[in-house]
Amino acid sequence: MSAADAGERPEERSEIRVMVVDDHPMWREGVERDLAEAGFTVVASAGTGADALARFPASRPNVVVLDLQIPEPNGVAVTAQMVQQDPAVKVLILSASGEQADVLEAVKAGAIGYLVKSASKAELIDAVARTAVGDAVFTPGLAALVLGEYRRLNDEPEPAREESQLTERETEVLRLVAKGLSYKDIAERLFISHRTVQNHVQNTLRKLQLHNRVHLVRYAMEQGLDDGTPES
Amino acid sequence: MSEAAGTAVVSTLLRALAVLRFVVLANTVVLYAQHHGRYPHATAGAWILGAIGIWTVVAVKAYDVPRLRRWPLLLTDLAVAAGAIAVTPYVKGDHFTGTLPGFWVMGPLLALAVCWKLPGGLVGALVVSGFDLGTRGEFDQSRWRDVFLLLLGGVVVGFVSGLLERMAVERDRAERSAAAAEERQRLGRVVHDGVLQVLALVQRRGAEIGGETAELGRLAGEQEVALRAYVQSTVPVADALDPAVRVDLGAALSALSTTSVSVAVPGTRVELGAHAGAEVTAAVAACLSNVRHHVGAGAPAWVLLEDLGDRVVVSVRDQGPGIPAGRLEQASAEGRMGVSGSIRGRIESLGGSAELASLPSGTEWELTVPKDRP
Numbered sequence: 001m002s003a004a005d006a007g008e009r010p011e012e013r014s015e016i017r018v019m020v021v022d023d024h025p026m027w028r029e030g031v032e033r034d035l036a037e038a039g040f041t042v043v044a045s046a047g048t049g050a051d052a053l054a055r056f057p058a059s060r061p062n063v064v065v066l067d068l069q070i071p072e073p074n075g076v077a078v079t080a081q082m083v084q085q086d087p088a089v090k091v092l093i094l095s096a097s098g099e100q101a102d103v104l105e106a107v108k109a110g111a112i113g114y115l116v117k118s119a120s121k122a123e124l125i126d127a128v129a130r131t132a133v134g135d136a137v138f139t140p141g142l143a144a145l146v147l148g149e150y151r152r153l154n155d156e157p158e159p160a161r162e163e164s165q166l167t168e169r170e171t172e173v174l175r176l177v178a179k180g181l182s183y184k185d186i187a188e189r190l191f192i193s194h195r196t197v198q199n200h201v202q203n204t205l206r207k208l209q210l211h212n213r214v215h216l217v218r219y220a221m222e223q224g225l226d227d228g229t230p231e232s
Numbered sequence: 233m234s235e236a237a238g239t240a241v242v243s244t245l246l247r248a249l250a251v252l253r254f255v256v257l258a259n260t261v262v263l264y265a266q267h268h269g270r271y272p273h274a275t276a277g278a279w280i281l282g283a284i285g286i287w288t289v290v291a292v293k294a295y296d297v298p299r300l301r302r303w304p305l306l307l308t309d310l311a312v313a314a315g316a317i318a319v320t321p322y323v324k325g326d327h328f329t330g331t332l333p334g335f336w337v338m339g340p341l342l343a344l345a346v347c348w349k350l351p352g353g354l355v356g357a358l359v360v361s362g363f364d365l366g367t368r369g370e371f372d373q374s375r376w377r378d379v380f381l382l383l384l385g386g387v388v389v390g391f392v393s394g395l396l397e398r399m400a401v402e403r404d405r406a407e408r409s410a411a412a413a414e415e416r417q418r419l420g421r422v423v424h425d426g427v428l429q430v431l432a433l434v435q436r437r438g439a440e441i442g443g444e445t446a447e448l449g450r451l452a453g454e455q456e457v458a459l460r461a462y463v464q465s466t467v468p469v470a471d472a473l474d475p476a477v478r479v480d481l482g483a484a485l486s487a488l489s490t491t492s493v494s495v496a497v498p499g500t501r502v503e504l505g506a507h508a509g510a511e512v513t514a515a516v517a518a519c520l521s522n523v524r525h526h527v528g529a530g531a532p533a534w535v536l537l538e539d540l541g542d543r544v545v546v547s548v549r550d551q552g553p554g555i556p557a558g559r560l561e562q563a564s565a566e567g568r569m570g571v572s573g574s575i576r577g578r579i580e581s582l583g584g585s586a587e588l589a590s591l592p593s594g595t596e597w598e599l600t601v602p603k604d605r606p
Contacts, residue, residue, distance in 0.1 A: 096432060118435045155541060179536050179549045
């Protein structure tokens with residue numbers, strides 16, 4: 001992935017407030033140290049879902065680096081609640097590779113990036129910086145998951161609504177991301193700008209999250225659970 | 233191991249039969265003792281019954297040993313029954329109602345049915361009825377009824393024995409699958425939060441420190457991937473070799489990922505028949521081995537699996553210079569089947585196609601395979 005132009009200078013990074021959630025002290029401390037050394041402001045850390053949600057309102061992080069496998073509530077639930085409380089928060093999933101279904105659920109719940117735990121320190125710092133400015137951080141694995149999810153939605157008996165379908169160009173871009181091409185390579189291959197590639201990728205996530213919310217609301221209405229007033 | 237479950241069923245049935253053998257032996261001896269005064273060769277008959285008694289004890293002991301339950305024992309047992317029926321006219325005179333062994337013939341007949349199932353029961357019943365009818369030389373209603381009951385008993389017990397054995401084998405297999413899955417889950421939970429995390433950490437720190445430590449990190453990363461693939465594998469161990477079983481191509485391909493090979497798959501299972509799944513996996517492995525050969529040992533490669541409903545598409549991309557157009561055809565024509573055979577051959581034999589594209593950003597195989605219906 002190409003380096004993002006955001007958050008590259010340390011003085012900008014220090015304005016980025018980061019929260020680290022992981023139940024392994026070894027990992028948590030390692031990630032905290034790496035981020036602090038890179039100039040980010042680590043405002044909080046937590047080892048369980050409950051702790052993370054308790055510390056979230058007061059610490060007001062811009063970016064949450066979140067492990068999915070944490071003591072209850074799990075990473076997916078934590079993502080959903082944090083995004084509901086503060087729609088501006090950016091959740092970056094830092095997870096052991098292979099937790100496919102969980103990663104997809106977390107992304108649908110509002111996470112905008114995914115990085116495997118074996119990623120290097122440089123990749124982690126780059127991912128946090130890009131997440132902070134709202135860039136979707138896609139691994140090839142996440143791109144394949146999102147592609148698969150759209151195809152699954154299209155196969156559902158109830159036809160997918162237009163806004164929850166990918167355009168041909170979006171599908172093309174997502175496939176190339178899944179095949180490991182950098183945004184720069186994709187831009188060159190498709191004769192479009194780097195920014196356009198990024199927009200396409202982001203759109204695929206945005207639509208999926210929108211579909212997920214619409215789906216949840218419809219489900220709630222069908223179940224008669226929509227009596228309460230919405231919180232936001 | 234499945235055989236053990238079947239053998240256990242046969243052992244249980246034979247032990248039950250052993251009890252029956254002694255009951256019918258006692259019945260035969262008591263009936264003989266009550267009427268022996270009327271028989272022309274009563275003493276010889278008593279000796280024969282004594283021999284049958286000894287054989288009963290020997291047979292019961294022998295049937296308890298699984299490896300002895302073969303034709304010598306089974307046929308000797310049947311021969312004793314047939315012989316005892318055959319000497320009846322000598323012992324009891326020409327006009328007799330019951331044969332000398334009487335109900336005792338049930339033992340050898342049912343042993344045949346238990347060991348050799350339906351065919352054994354049928355053959356045993358035919359032999360016993362044949363000797364019975366042969367010694368009398370007269371057929372009436374009651375003889376036919378006996379023959380009918382013998383056939384019915386032999387066949388039904390043979391059938392039920394076969395059924396019980398199959399069910400025991402099935403149950404045994406199911407239990408082992410469940411135990412294996414449970415163990416894998418348990419292992420998964422334990423391993424997940426411990427070993428895998430440490431391996432990932434070693435990999436990450438190793439790469440940062442560099443030098444020999446980077447090599448350690450790379451090894452740790454490979455082990456992490458392999459261990460995770462095993463722990464997350466969803467195919468039950470016992471079913472892995474069954475051709476009727478559907479396999480998850482996503483899981484199979486994920487096992488090929490290494491620190492330099494990224495494997496991207498959808499979140500849902502991509503099911504193929506076991507054979508097709510193995511062939512596609514082997515073709516992808518061949519593509520990756522090509523990358524190692526022609527681009528470099530640690531050269532990055534990307535595998536993407538897509539499920540398009542009626543077909544699956546697997547793309548394998550690398551950053552190498554590519555293969556000049558026509559080079560593969562030429563190699564194939566020269567008799568060097570390497571790439572064509574292991575990639576094209578496998579995919580085409582599944583009714584699919586394998587396309588190779590050389591692009592500025594690397595080389596890309598696209599393998600398309602139709603989805604077979606379950």
